[in-house]
Structures are given as structure tokens and as C-alpha cells.
Amino acid sequence: MIDLPCALGVGFKPCHFADLLASNGAVQWAEVHAENYLMDGGSMRAQLFELRSHMPISLHGVGLSLGGAQAPDAAHLARLRQLIDELKPAQFSEHLAWSMHGHGAQASFANDLLPVVYSREALARVSDNIDAAQQALGQRILIENPSLYLAAQGCDSAAAETDFLSALVAQSGCGLLVDVNNIFVTCQNLGWRSDDYLHGLPLGAIGEVHLAGHASDVDASGTAVLIDNHGGPVAPEVWALYDDLLRACGPRPSLIEWDTNVPEWSVLNAECTKAEAVLASFRDTSFRDIKSAPKEAVA
Amino acid sequence: MQALFAPDAPVPKVFSHPRAGQEAADRFSIYRNNVVVSLKQNLADGFPLLADLLGEEAFAAMADAFVRAHPPRSPLMFAYGEALPDFIAEFAPFAELPYAADVAHLEWAMRQSSQARDATAQGKLQLHDADRQGLEIAPCVKLLVSDWPLYDLWAFLDGRADAPPDMALAQSLLVYRTQDFDIELACLPSGGDVFMAALLAGKTLSEAAQAAPEASMEAGDMASLLSLLVGGGLVTAIVETKPETQKEEKND
Numbered sequence: 001m002i003d004l005p006c007a008l009g010v011g012f013k014p015c016h017f018a019d020l021l022a023s024n025g026a027v028q029w030a031e032v033h034a035e036n037y038l039m040d041g042g043s044m045r046a047q048l049f050e051l052r053s054h055m056p057i058s059l060h061g062v063g064l065s066l067g068g069a070q071a072p073d074a075a076h077l078a079r080l081r082q083l084i085d086e087l088k089p090a091q092f093s094e095h096l097a098w099s100m101h102g103h104g105a106q107a108s109f110a111n112d113l114l115p116v117v118y119s120r121e122a123l124a125r126v127s128d129n130i131d132a133a134q135q136a137l138g139q140r141i142l143i144e145n146p147s148l149y150l151a152a153q154g155c156d157s158a159a160a161e162t163d164f165l166s167a168l169v170a171q172s173g174c175g176l177l178v179d180v181n182n183i184f185v186t187c188q189n190l191g192w193r194s195d196d197y198l199h200g201l202p203l204g205a206i207g208e209v210h211l212a213g214h215a216s217d218v219d220a221s222g223t224a225v226l227i228d229n230h231g232g233p234v235a236p237e238v239w240a241l242y243d244d245l246l247r248a249c250g251p252r253p254s255l256i257e258w259d260t261n262v263p264e265w266s267v268l269n270a271e272c273t274k275a276e277a278v279l280a281s282f283r284d285t286s287f288r289d290i291k292s293a294p295k296e297a298v299a
Numbered sequence: 300m301q302a303l304f305a306p307d308a309p310v311p312k313v314f315s316h317p318r319a320g321q322e323a324a325d326r327f328s329i330y331r332n333n334v335v336v337s338l339k340q341n342l343a344d345g346f347p348l349l350a351d352l353l354g355e356e357a358f359a360a361m362a363d364a365f366v367r368a369h370p371p372r373s374p375l376m377f378a379y380g381e382a383l384p385d386f387i388a389e390f391a392p393f394a395e396l397p398y399a400a401d402v403a404h405l406e407w408a409m410r411q412s413s414q415a416r417d418a419t420a421q422g423k424l425q426l427h428d429a430d431r432q433g434l435e436i437a438p439c440v441k442l443l444v445s446d447w448p449l450y451d452l453w454a455f456l457d458g459r460a461d462a463p464p465d466m467a468l469a470q471s472l473l474v475y476r477t478q479d480f481d482i483e484l485a486c487l488p489s490g491g492d493v494f495m496a497a498l499l500a501g502k503t504l505s506e507a508a509q510a511a512p513e514a515s516m517e518a519g520d521m522a523s524l525l526s527l528l529v530g531g532g533l534v535t536a537i538v539e540t541k542p543e544t545q546k547e548e549k550n551d
């Protein structure tokens with residue numbers, strides 16, 4: 001299996017297909033939501049396979065519900081494995097979240113990424129779920145940190161999540177997909193410190209980084225809340241956090257996600273070019289041992 | 300999970316609002332909203348002609364009721380909405396639009412066609428014996444039998460015809476996919492629905508022709524239909540339809 005290049009990728013939108021193939025810019029790879037391509041045939045799949053002939057693909061799952069109380073669905077894993085075998089993506093990633101409850105005709109799927117309670121029981125369960133997915137898909141997978149609007153009682157610092165992620169990495173052998181926008185959104189929404197978050201991450205396990213835009217809103221009690229809507233440019237604070245992250249862990253394959261209010265290719269490409277400039281500034285630096293990167297560099 | 304689909308269900312106790320003195324429900328409603336909004340958007344994207352026919356407000360009200368009654372059973376969101384046509388047929392507020400369900404059936408069939416397994420004929424198609432042989436039809440071919448002028452309704456809603464259809468007509472359709480992945484509709488001639496249904500059920504050509512005798516289907520129409528199927532690459536094989544293997548190919 002080939003690795004994802006340590007370069008910029010883009011969350012692929014079919015409307016950008018021709019522009020992406022014709023572009024000679026920053027974007028070197030593309031990511032797609034695996035569940036959008038599990039149909040039997042037709043134009044969507046044909047387009048994905050053509051894209052694959054031009055650049056590496058990262059498959060991003062949104063439906064395995066690895067954070068759930070039940071094991072991932074065997075039939076769904078088998079469908080994903082078949083797509084992986086046919087498409088040969090550079091990697092597969094999923095979320096620290098849940099979305100599925102029940103089985104078969106009694107199942108419901110929430111079509112959203114719901115929060116996991118970071119308990120000892122959940123750790124064992126999620127680790128087993130990741131292990132089952134890695135076995136079925138025949139590879140190490142990456143797990144993405146969620147954006148949270150709500151946390152379980154007692155989760156009053158970033159360590160609640162980063163300790164959980166670190167333990168998952170240690171127990172299941174999975175890697176991490178670090179979504180910098182999600183870190184910012186979660187920390188703002190829950191009152192956590194984003195520098196604590198970066199310090200707490202197992203940096204060596206990071207295989208991919210996501211960047212995206214968010215929206216500001218107020219919740220029903222009038223408290224400010226950030227919504228992870230992937231609907232605009234990356235916020236200045238998130239760019240700053242991206243810089244801090246790469247300073248700590250070194251250059252990593254990085255992706256711009258823009259899923260709602262999808263702009264013209266030139267706008268998206270400009271955002272990718274901006275990220276590539278940041279990535280390039282770290283690509284030339286040598287990172288001998290990521291884990292020994294000085295902590296003050298993150299502050 | 301129930302708390303997500305039922306607006307009045309209590310928030311699971313384990314969660315708390317990050318700010319003291321405020322309700323977890325104020326934040327939980329963000330998830331609840333995301334779930335319902337994304338599913339309704341999925342339906343609006345998947346049934347655009349139906350949304351036009353019903354109007355934004357009526358479609359949204361129907362979609363809201365559908366999402367709560369039929370939450371997705373799997374993460375394959377391209378397959379969400381299969382139950383919508385039958386739901387609409389039973390949805391009391393649309394009793395005055397009895398053809399709305401058929402428009403939904405049509406849009407579902409078009410989506411199924413667009414996502415069907417790719418299949419082309421292997422080698423040359425050679426028919427030796429119409430009494431023993433039938434046609435294997437490509438999975439992208441979907442038959443829609445309607446009591447309404449479904450083709451004209453589609454053309455009107457899709458902006459291809461200016462005049463509203465004559466509602467006294469009944470039109471059955473064939474939905475299929477071209478080699479370039481375009482979805483096409485053919486309005487079937489009289490008897491064409493019976494003929495196609497027989498072919499799709501794995502009957503021999505002779506049996507299919509007998510099912511649609513001259514009185515109901517003109518020979519020229521049958522020839523045109525066969526020509527459309529063969530010329531469009533929609534016949535993937537000539538098959539011996541022996542009784543013990545006579546089995547309908549899964550086609551919807």
C-alpha cells in the first residue's frame with residue numbers, strides 16, 4: 001500500500017472533478033467519504049476510480065460508529081473492505097463518535113457524529129471496535145477527534161479527550177487523524193484550553209491533519225457555540241493552531257474540507273495553497289524524534 | 300438514539316452543559332437538529348421533482364414526518380428514502396395529489412438506475428430460439444407501471460414540456476442508463492409494460508410476446524422496444540430459460 005504524500009489534499013466534490021484533474025497546484029491527493037461510494041455501480045463510482053488513476057485517495061468513513069455500544073456492523077465492514085480492495089486507497093480513517101443503534105430492520109442510523117462518554121468501559125469497547133475494524137479492513141486505521149457541543153459530566157479539561165485518544169492508540173495500535181478545526185470548536189464550546197489539547201496528543205501517531213471552517217451561533221440558552229459546518233474558509237485561530245501542531249509533530253499530510261456552501265474550485269484551491277505554504281515551511285525542518293519535540297514549542 | 304428522533308424525549312443524563320446552571324438540552328438540540336436537517340436535506344436532494352410538485356413547505360412537513368417514522372437503517376445515505384413513495388401514498392395531507400406517490404416511485408427508480416451494477420454484453424448476442432430463450436436485462440433497467448400520465452408529468456416537472464399533462468392518460472415507463480451514465484426515460488407503448496414485465500421476469504421472448512398480443516401491442520412497437528434494449532446495450536445476454544432455472548433477476 002502506498003502512503004499518503006506529505007502534501008495537501010482536498011475533500012473531493014464531484015463538481016470540482018475537471019478542475020481538480022486540470023489543476024497543477026498544491027493539491028496532491030483527495031479524500032472521499034467511503035459511504036458515498038458503496039453503491040453497486042454507475043457514474044459516481046466510475047468518477048472515483050478515474051480520480052484514483054490520477055492521485056492517491058484517502059477513504060474517510062462516516063458510518064462505522066466505532067464509538068458505539070455495539071460492534072461495527074459486519075456487513076458494512078465487508079462492503080468497505082470490497083471498496084478498499086478495488087480502489088486501493090492510501091489509507092482509511094474513521095471517527096471517535098457513534099451513529100448507529102440496533103441491528104438490521106431495528107437499526108437506526110443518525111447520520112451525524114455523536115459524542116462518546118470518555119469512561120473506562122467506553123475505552124475498552126471503542127478499542128475493541130477499532131480492533132475489529134482494523135482486522136476486517138486489513139490495515140491500521142486512523143481515528144479522528146470529534147467536534148463536541150456537549151460533554152459528559154466531569155470532562156472539564158482537554159485531557160479527558162486526549163488521554164482517551166492516547167489510550168486508544170496504545171491499545172488498538174490505530175493512528176490519529178487530527179482535525180484542527182475540531183480541536184478549536186471543541187475547546188471553545190467546552191471551555192478547554194487548546195494548548196493543553198495539543199500537549200496531550202500522542203503526536204507520533206498523527207497520520208493526517210484536517211482543516212475546515214466553522215460557524216458561530218448561540219445555543220438555546222444564549223451561550224455562544226461554534227458549529228463545525230465545513231461551510232467556509234479556515235478561521236485565523238485554526239490556522240494558528242495548525243502552525244502550532246506542525247511545529248510540535250512535524251509536517252503531516254493535510255486536508256482542506258469544505259462540504260457546505262461549496263465554493264468554486266479557485267476559492268478552494270486558494271485555501272489549499274495557503275495550507276501548503278504552512279506545510280512547506282515545516283517540510284524542510286528535520287524532525288528526528290517527534291516525541292522529543294520540545295513542549296515549549298507548542299505554547 | 301430515540302432522544303434524537305423524538306423532539307420531546309429527555310436528554311441522556313450522562314451529559315451536561317459546560318456552563319453551570321444551564322441545561323444540557325440546550326446543546327443536545329444541536330445534535331438533534333443536525334440529524335433531522337441532514338436527513339430532510341437528503342430527501343430534498345433525492346426527490347427534487349417531488350419537492351417541486353409539492354412545494355417547499357409541504358415537502359418539508361412531509362419529510363419531517365417521514366424522517367421520524369422511518370429513520371435510516373444503515374449508513375448508506377444514497378439508499379435512504381426507499382420507503383418514501385409508499386409513505387406518500389398513505390400520507391393523508393396529499394390525498395388530493397394521488398399521483399405524487401408515482402412521481403416519488405419514478406425518482407427512486409431513476410436513482411436506483413444511476414447506482415445499479417455496471418453490466419455489458421459479453422460477446423455477440425445471438426438468438427436461436429425465441430421459444431426457449433429470453434433476454435438478460437441490465438440491472439439499470441427499471442420498469443414503472445403507472446395509472447397516471449407519468450412520462451408527461453416528468454416532462455412537465457422537469458421543464459421539458461410547457462403544457463400540464465392530460466390526467467386521463469396512463470403511461471408506463473422504462474428508466475435506463477446510457478453508456479455515458481445519463482439516465483433516460485422511455486414512455487412505453489400500449490402493452491409494453493406487460494411485455495417488459497415478462498422479459499424482466501425471465502420469460503422467453505415468445506412468452507413475453509404472447510403476454511402482450513397484437514390486440515394490445517403492435518408488432519412495430521415491440522420491434523422498436525427490442526431495438527431500444529439491444530441498441531442501448533441494455534441486453535446483457537441471451538439466456539436459455541429452462542424451467543428449473545427460471546428465476547427473476549433481482550432488478551430493483
